[in-house]
Amino acid sequence: MFKEGSPIAYDAPAELKKWPSLKGERQKDRGPPYLVYNGTLADCVRELMGKPIKGISLYDIMTPPQAAFDQTVLSPGDAAEIAMRQDFPKT
Numbered sequence: 001m002f003k004e005g006s007p008i009a010y011d012a013p014a015e016l017k018k019w020p021s022l023k024g025e026r027q028k029d030r031g032p033p034y035l036v037y038n039g040t041l042a043d044c045v046r047e048l049m050g051k052p053i054k055g056i057s058l059y060d061i062m063t064p065p066q067a068a069f070d071q072t073v074l075s076p077g078d079a080a081e082i083a084m085r086q087d088f089p090k091t
Helices: 041-049 053-058 076-084
Strands: 013-018 034-040 059-062
Touching: 013 041, 034 041, 041 059, 041 076, 053 059, 059 076
Parallel strands: none
Antiparallel strands: 013 034, 013 059
């Protein structure tokens, strides 16, 4: 998903959003995702990783594209991959 050797701007603006859900499943027909947290990419990754595993699939992180990735919506799997990088800021 990420381009090797490309740095990630962890201080880039980002938003953590949650999709409307029913019985733990996204309900895209019930409206767009709503804002849960607004901050940096690193902050949003930390916020998402702190959510209960059972509902983590209901969230996405919206951020401007970077050289390391070209999409603007990062999935929970993408966020986990970012959190495991050695250069991810721990605090």
